[in-house]
Amino acid sequence: xxxxxxxxxxxxxxxxxxxxxxxxxxxxxxxxxxxxxxxxxxxxxxxxxxxxxxxxxxxxxxxxxxxxxxxxxxxxxxxxxxxxxxxxxxxxxxxxxxxxxxxxxxxxxxxxxxxxxxxxxxxxxxxxxxxxxxxxxxxxxxxxxxxxxxxxxxxxxxxxxxxxxxxxxxxxxxxxxxxxxxxxxxxxxxxxxxxxxxxxxxxxxxxxxxxxxxxxxxxxxxxxxxxxxxxxxxxxxxxxxxxxxxxxxxxxxxxxxxxxxxxxxxxxxxxxxxxxxxxxxxxxxxxxxxxxxxxxxxxxxxxxxxxxxxxxxxxxxxxxxxxxxxxxxxxxxxxxxxxxxxxxxxxxxxxxxxxxxxxxxxxxxx
Amino acid sequence: xxxxxxxxxxxxxxxxxxxxxxxxxxxxxxxxxxxxxxxxxxxxxxxxxxxxxxxxxxxxxxxxxxxxxxxxxxxxxxxxxxxxxxxxxxxxxxxxxxxxxxxxxxxxxxxxxxxxxxxxxxxxxxxxxxxxxxxxxxxxxxxxxxxxxxxxxxxxxxxxxxxxxxxxxxxxxxxxxxxxxxxxxxxxxxxxxxxxxxxxxxxxxxxxxxxxxxxxxxxxxxxxxxxxxxxxxxxxxxxxxxxxxxxxxxxxxxxxxxxxxxxxxxxxxxxxxxxxxxxxxxxxxxxxxxxxxxxxxxxxxxxxxxxxxxxxxxxxx
Numbered sequence: 001x002x003x004x005x006x007x008x009x010x011x012x013x014x015x016x017x018x019x020x021x022x023x024x025x026x027x028x029x030x031x032x033x034x035x036x037x038x039x040x041x042x043x044x045x046x047x048x049x050x051x052x053x054x055x056x057x058x059x060x061x062x063x064x065x066x067x068x069x070x071x072x073x074x075x076x077x078x079x080x081x082x083x084x085x086x087x088x089x090x091x092x093x094x095x096x097x098x099x100x101x102x103x104x105x106x107x108x109x110x111x112x113x114x115x116x117x118x119x120x121x122x123x124x125x126x127x128x129x130x131x132x133x134x135x136x137x138x139x140x141x142x143x144x145x146x147x148x149x150x151x152x153x154x155x156x157x158x159x160x161x162x163x164x165x166x167x168x169x170x171x172x173x174x175x176x177x178x179x180x181x182x183x184x185x186x187x188x189x190x191x192x193x194x195x196x197x198x199x200x201x202x203x204x205x206x207x208x209x210x211x212x213x214x215x216x217x218x219x220x221x222x223x224x225x226x227x228x229x230x231x232x233x234x235x236x237x238x239x240x241x242x243x244x245x246x247x248x249x250x251x252x253x254x255x256x257x258x259x260x261x262x263x264x265x266x267x268x269x270x271x272x273x274x275x276x277x278x279x280x281x282x283x284x285x286x287x288x289x290x291x292x293x294x295x296x297x298x299x300x301x302x303x304x305x306x307x308x309x310x311x312x313x314x315x316x317x318x319x320x321x322x323x324x325x326x327x328x329x330x331x332x333x334x335x336x337x338x339x340x341x342x343x344x345x346x347x348x349x350x351x352x353x354x355x356x357x358x359x360x361x362x363x364x365x366x
Numbered sequence: 367x368x369x370x371x372x373x374x375x376x377x378x379x380x381x382x383x384x385x386x387x388x389x390x391x392x393x394x395x396x397x398x399x400x401x402x403x404x405x406x407x408x409x410x411x412x413x414x415x416x417x418x419x420x421x422x423x424x425x426x427x428x429x430x431x432x433x434x435x436x437x438x439x440x441x442x443x444x445x446x447x448x449x450x451x452x453x454x455x456x457x458x459x460x461x462x463x464x465x466x467x468x469x470x471x472x473x474x475x476x477x478x479x480x481x482x483x484x485x486x487x488x489x490x491x492x493x494x495x496x497x498x499x500x501x502x503x504x505x506x507x508x509x510x511x512x513x514x515x516x517x518x519x520x521x522x523x524x525x526x527x528x529x530x531x532x533x534x535x536x537x538x539x540x541x542x543x544x545x546x547x548x549x550x551x552x553x554x555x556x557x558x559x560x561x562x563x564x565x566x567x568x569x570x571x572x573x574x575x576x577x578x579x580x581x582x583x584x585x586x587x588x589x590x591x592x593x594x595x596x597x598x599x600x601x602x603x604x605x606x607x608x609x610x611x612x613x614x615x616x617x618x619x620x621x622x623x624x625x626x627x628x629x630x631x632x633x634x635x636x637x638x639x640x641x642x643x644x645x646x647x648x649x650x651x652x653x654x655x656x657x658x659x660x661x662x663x664x665x666x667x668x669x670x671x672x673x674x675x676x677x678x679x680x681x682x683x
C-alpha cells in the first residue's frame with residue numbers, strides 16, 4: 001500500500017529523517033510515536049508530497065510520490081499538524097472548495113461532503129465561519145477535508161494536540177471509525193493515545209525508526225519490569241552485603257545516600273522482572289543484616305517510561321536497551337507467544353547489530 | 367520541472383489507461399477550484415473592493431481633469447498619467463497571494479492536491495489578473511462615453527488600454543513573486559512596492575548612469591557581486607557563489623579587453639530595457655508595438671516561472 005524505503009531528509013547539516021524504511025498495509029491504524037522533533041511531521045509531509053526528500057523513495061499504491069505525484073496524491077487524504085483551513089469560509093464552503101480541488105466529479109461532490117460532515121459531526125456548524133469554531137470543531141473540519149475523495153489512506157499529524165479531554169476522546173472515536181473504510185496513519189508524542197487508537201506502532205527518535213510492531217508485542221517485550229524503591233538505615237557495609245545477597249534475583253540495583261534523612265540512610269532501587277516479588281525477601285535480608293527499612297514501595301515500569309527511555313537516550317544505549325528488553329520478553333514469554341516474538345524481531349528491519357548483541361547478552365541471563 | 371512531472375503523469379495515464387482527456391479535465395477542474403477560491407477570497411476580505419474602488423477613483427479624477435475640464439481629446443493621456451497608481455494598488459492585490467497561504471499553513475492543502483505547483487500558481491495569478499481586469503473593463507468604456515461629447519481616437523485609446531492591461535499584468539506577476547519570497551504580507555507589500563518603484567524610476571536612473579565603457583563594466587561587476595551574494599544566501603554554499611562570481615567577472619573583464627566599445631553605454635541600455643513603464647509610453651504615443659506586447663508577455667511568464675521556482679525551492683530545502 002505505502003512503501004517507504006531508505007527515506008532521508010536533510011535540512012542543511014541537520015538530519016531530520018535518517019534512512020527510514022517501513023511499509024503500511026491496508027485496513028489498519030498506524031501510529032507514529034516519537035518525541036517532538038523526532039521527524040514525524042517531516043516524514044508525513046514527504047509521504048503526502050508536501051516536501052521533497054533528500055534521498056529514498058515513497059511508493060503509494062504503485063505510484064512513486066516523486067515521479068507520479070498526481071496519481072499518488074489521489075490515494076491520500078492529509079491533515080497537517082495545523083489544519084489548513086481558510087478562516088473566512090464556512091465549513092460547507094471550505095469542503096466544497098476542497099471537494100472540487102481534489103477533482104471529485106460534480107455529481108459526487110454533495111454526497112461526499114454531506115457524508116464527511118455527518119461522519120465528523122459538523123453538520124450543525126456547517127454555516128458558521130471557521131474562525132468562530134472551537135478548536136475541536138476546526139480539527140473535525142480538517143478531518144472531514146482529509147476524508148473527501150475517499151482516499152485509501154488518511155494521514156493525520158497530531159490530530160488531538162491542543163484539544164480538551166472530552167474532545168480528545170471524541171476525535172479518537174472518530175479516527176477509529178475512519179479505519180472501517182480507510183487505512184489511517186497518525187502521529188503523536190503521547191504513548192497512551194497511540195496505544196488507545198492504533199493497531200500498529202512505529203517509534204521514531206532522532207529521525208530513526210527504533211521499534212515497529214503491534215501494540216501487544218511492544219508491551220510484552222518492552223514492559224517487563226518492576227522497581228522496588230526502599231529507604232534503608234544501617235551500616236553501609238552491611239547494606240552492601242544485603243544488596244549482594246539480593247543481586248541474583250534482580251536486574252539492576254542502584255543505591256545512593258539519602259540526603260534528607262540523618263546519616264547512614266540510603267535509597268535503594270531494585271529493578272526486577274515483573275514476575276518476581278522481592279518485597280518479603282528484601283525485608284528478611286535487611287533484617288538479617290541488622291538494617292531498618294524505613295520505606296518500601298513497588299512501581300511498575302510502564303510503556304511510557306520505556307518509551308521515554310528509548311527516545312531520550314543515545315542511539316547505542318537504546319539499541320542495547322531494546323535488545324535487552326526483547327531478550328527478557330522472550331525469556332518470560334509463554335511458549336505459544338515465543339514464535340511470534342521471533343517473527344517480530346526479524347521484521348524489525350533485520351538489524352544485524354541487534355541480533356548479534358542479543359547473542360552477546362544471552363549467557364549473562366541464562 | 368514540475369510541468370514535466372505532470373506531463374509524465376498525463377502520458378503515463380494515457381498509455382496505461384487511455385484517459386488522457388479525463389486527467390486533463392480533472393486538472394482543469396482543480397485549477398478552476400483554486401481560481402474560484404482565490405477570486406472569492408479577494409471579495410470576502412475587502413482587498414478586491416479597495417483595489418477596484420481606488421483604481422476607479424484615480425482614473426475618474428484624471429479623466430475629469432484631463433478630458434472633461436481641460437477638453438483634452440486623448441484618453442491615452444489619462445492612462446499614461448495614472449500608471450503611478452500601480453505603485454500602490456499592485457501590492458494591495460499581490461501581497462497575500464502566496465505569503466498568506468504560507469503563513470497560515472494552508473499551502474500544505476494545496477501541495478497535497480493532485481496538481482503541480484505550476485498549475486496552482488497559474489490559477490492564483492489568473493485570479494489576481496481577473497480582479498485587475500474588472501476595473502480595467504470599466505475604464506475601457508470611458509472612451510465610448512467620451513465619444514458622445516466629441517471625437518475620440520479609438521485606435522490609440524484601445525491599444526493604450528491593452529498596453530495598460532499588459533503593464534498591470536506584468537507588475538502583478540512581479541508582486542506575486544515578491545509574495546512568494548516571504549511569509550509576511552507586510553514584507554511582501556513593501557518589497558513589491560520597492561521593486562515597482564525602482565522599475566518606475568528606471569529610465570531616470572538609466573539617464574544618470576555614466577555612459578563610459580569602464581563605468582559600465584564596474585556597474586556590471588557590482589550587479590554580479592550582488593547576484594553572487596544572493597546565490598550564497600539561497601544555497602549557503604560559498605564555493606558555488608564564489609565560482610559563479612569569479613567566472614562572471616572573468617567573462618565580463620575578458621569581453622572588455624577584447625572590445626571595450628561593447629560597453630559604451632551598455633549598462634544604461636540594459637537598465638532602460640528593464641524599465642517596464644517606459645514600454646507603455648510607446649502605446650500612449652499612438653504606436654502599437656508588437657515587440658512591447660511580446661516583452662510584457664515574456665516578463666509575465668518569467669515572473670510566474672520564478673514564483674513557481676521559489677515555491678518549489680521551499681519544498682526542496
